Amino acid sequence: MQIIQVTGIEGTDRLTVGRLTLKRLSAADAPAIAAHLKRLVEFDRYSRFFSAMSDDGIDRYVAGFDWSRMIATGLYQSDTLIGIAELGWEAGAHTQDSANSTNGRPPDIAEMAVSVDSAYRHLGIAAWLVNETVRRGRKAGIRRMEASWIGGNDPIAKIMRRLEAQVWLNGSHWHGIAPLA
Numbered sequence: 682m683q684i685i686q687v688t689g690i691e692g693t694d695r696l697t698v699g700r701l702t703l704k705r706l707s708a709a710d711a712p713a714i715a716a717h718l719k720r721l722v723e724f725d726r727y728s729r730f731f732s733a734m735s736d737d738g739i740d741r742y743v744a745g746f747d748w749s750r751m752i753a754t755g756l757y758q759s760d761t762l763i764g765i766a767e768l769g770w771e772a773g774a775h776t777q778d779s780a781n782s783t784n785g786r787p788p789d790i791a792e793m794a795v796s797v798d799s800a801y802r803h804l805g806i807a808a809w810l811v812n813e814t815v816r817r818g819r820k821a822g823i824r825r826m827e828a829s830w831i832g833g834n835d836p837i838a839k840i841m842r843r844l845e846a847q848v849w850l851n852g853s854h855w856h857g858i859a860p861l862a
């Protein structure tokens with residue numbers, strides 16, 4: 682089964698269809714983000730963070746978000762956040778060209794991360810959330826998107842290759858950089 686995909690939340694921060702809400706995430710969503718990440722089992726946490734991650738570690742990770750340096754899109758089913766895609770960048774990861782920036786200079790490169798609750802996988806939700814986040818990243822002027830994944834994480838490899846990423850094996854992890862500009 683493929684979930685119905687509605688493209689774009691252009692001009693709005695939220696789109697609701699039935700019990701599903703696609704939404705630009707903000708600091709107000711932090712508790713739901715932490716709850717979503719804590720539902721990931723050990724292996725998924727390793728796939729997402731490349732190290733063991735405790736519930737306390739997830740709380741610290743989410744509390745450390747700098748919302749001025751990230752773009753995140755989430756899918757809620759009723760009040761439960763079932764998937765997140767985010768683009769985050771380091772302070773100073775800027776281009777020289779500020780023409781397309783919506784908030785100061787856009788970053789040259791941002792790192793993508795995505796996760797989906799296990800009960801909702803293989804429905805295209807990760808690809809959908811990444812596409813939505815990429816669309817907004819492009820609009821903000823981000824030029825390149827990078828991602829890392831462990832071998833066997835085929836959905837991420839597929840999503841990155843579809844975005845025309847150059848992909849290589851970097852030690853024990855795969856790494857890809859996709860052009861957004």
Ligand SMILES: CC(C)(COP(=O)(O)OP(=O)(O)OC[C@H]1O[C@@H](n2cnc3c(N)ncnc32)[C@H](O)[C@@H]1OP(=O)(O)O)[C@@H](O)C(=O)NCCC(=O)NCCS
Nearest residue numbers: 725728729794795796797802803804805806807808835836
């Ligand atoms: C990786 C993850 C986000 C994928 O979520 P998902 O919603 O199941 O992914 P999608 O359904 O959007 O699948 C994306 C693509 O991969 C394909 N795919 C999905 N599962 C696959 C599998 N096991 N093997 C091969 N391809 C697969 C899908 O068919 C889809 O391609 P398509 O659009 O051509 O059909 C999810 O498994 C997860 O949360 N894992 C734990 C966290 C993690 O690993 N994050 C990635 C590191 S940043």
